[in-house]
Amino acid sequence: MKEILDWLDERTGWRKLKEVILDRHIPKGVDWRYTLGSVTLFFFVLQVVTGILLGMHYSPSPDHAYDSVKYLTNEVPMGKLLRGLHKWGATGMVVSVFLHMLRVFFMGAYKYPREVTWFSGVFLFFLVIGFGFTGYLLPWDQKAYWATTVGAHMVEQVPYLGDALAKIMKGGSDLGTVTLTRFYAIHVLVFPALTLLFMAVHLFLVVWHGISAPPEKDPTLSDKDPDWKARLKSRYAELKAQGKSFWPYIIFKDTVAVTLVFLIVLGVALWKGAELEDLANPTDSSYNPRPEWYFLSVFQLLKYFPGKLEAFAIVLLPLIVVSILFLLPFIDKGPKRHPGDRKWLVLAGWMSILGVVFFTVQGARSPLTNPVMEQNPLVMQGKRIFTDLNCLYCHTLNGRGGSVGPVLDLVAMRRDKNWLGAHFRNPKKLTPGTKMPNFNLLDGEVESLVAYMSTLGATTYSAEAPRLFEDNCASCHKFQGTGEFIAVDLSHIGRARDAGYLAAYIKDPVKMNPDAAMGGYADQLTPEQILDLANYLYQKGK
């Protein structure tokens, strides 16, 4: 064994490396707060590993992205867990990089001679934010689509260059195919490469200068003293001599911290998973766009800058934040690192943290003005298939389309679900001589199409329906000018739900939505009344 190790040492010099990296002494006083950097590093590794695995089932195109994510989540073994880990790992990384930065800030660890370490860290911080922003477009769900729409509009506000910049970001004037491939390339190629680069610099410098010792209050130290740098160095050497070696003492602490956060992330990933909203739908005007929580403070801030000041908020404010971060080591110079000696700065730091927390909370609480309602996934799927199969080449809907087949408005009044199902499975069998081709649809596709077709009807409601609503629903639900706004506002419910769904929901809400707070009306109302009510809501709410 010894021979092998010697052989290797002569060729790689690993003993020297081990000495410099693993055996180096860490100054006395380095405690648990110092594990945050390693935790962040761990998150990066976690994101790389889970990211690579997700990449094996992901297809970066608007046609397939959503389905591929859905597939890998629901059908690939462990897919759900891995996506959960990636999602919550991202959250964890934002938190840990932020806390790490705060530790460095409050301890004044960015001061001489570690300024460049700090700069590389600031770059890494922005990379983490960039990862977040580019990452959540990839599933191509509603959140992805609308958050990126807002992001692109923000870029557009930049004076003079805005339009060009937004186009560069989107790869064209609309959010589409090229946007997704761009974001994908940046998320999985550009940013990881840059992160590795800056991380290499960062870690090299950490080893080169040694981890900063906890700040000490030393009234005799000041930058008036011509050899304060030498004094700092000798004090550091002293502390270092009293400290323990990196391996295994510090690494032990790091490993404990990493295991702890891993358990947390694992727990949250198992518990919450990673939600996937409905497929991105540019035509949906009842969606309430909300960014990922770490952008909520920005989201909220945007509310306070009216009209013309917008450009200020979008260009100047970030610029100020970036410059402060980069200039920090020049603003706050000299040997004094203890928070007690940097009162104003520490105060400013606390104020900014409170500000960010405050705006984040405000942002999270801002009311959802669009009625919150889930879409019926089957109907949406059906609509997609309807478009994909180019049904409008032959059929007409809403006054547009071809004239070969029958008009489809109100088709649900003429045909019931059984007929529609049989028709899609084999048109010629049901209607000999029809020109409708057999598309060889799978069962799931037939079901979706039938669901969609069934929404195209004008089932009427009786004169009694409004009274039914007043008596049974108005005490909680708002509906176009009547009722209380306690539960969901139903004014536009017909845009998201068909009458059949509504009827089923009124009958037994929990069956349709396990989280429903509403009780069923199967006992209070007759089936005819429920249907009447559902038709009323659907027709008037369309």
Added chain:
Amino acid sequence: MKDPKGISSGPENPQRRTFLIALIAGMGGFIGFILGGSGLYYFLSPALRGKKKEWVDLGPLHNFKEGQPVKADYLQRKRDGWEVIDSSGVVWVLKEKENYVVFDSHCSHLGCPYNWDSAKEQFVCPCHGGIFGKDGRVVAGPPPRPLDRIPVKTENGSLFIMLEEKA
């Protein structure tokens, strides 16, 4: 000058040194220029792309209610990158005395999908609290300008809007 093993190590010639450095910089610069230039142009090219406009069918006129904004969706067959897609979109149409006003369905602030609140008779944006009147003017919130209007025309009993075709 040769050392005993025959390897020449002449005295350093400062001019030769500068010359070599210049050559290194030159060759490196050349490679960097070609690669960086073409790469940058490739990456930035979307900014230079022009816009083409075309009329898109919004459906028959009788679909629109007098005096009440309604949502209308359209299908536009267009190129999206390397794909040709039937892209669907939606606009708000306000018909007043046979006069049609069509609003882009994105809030003029940062593009969120606003909605018509029929009780308040206002457009309400779900993002930063933007509120617009029926005619699109800003009533409250941060939007910097009224709702964007899209050019319209009526032809053969149908409403058409002028949209950007993506090249």
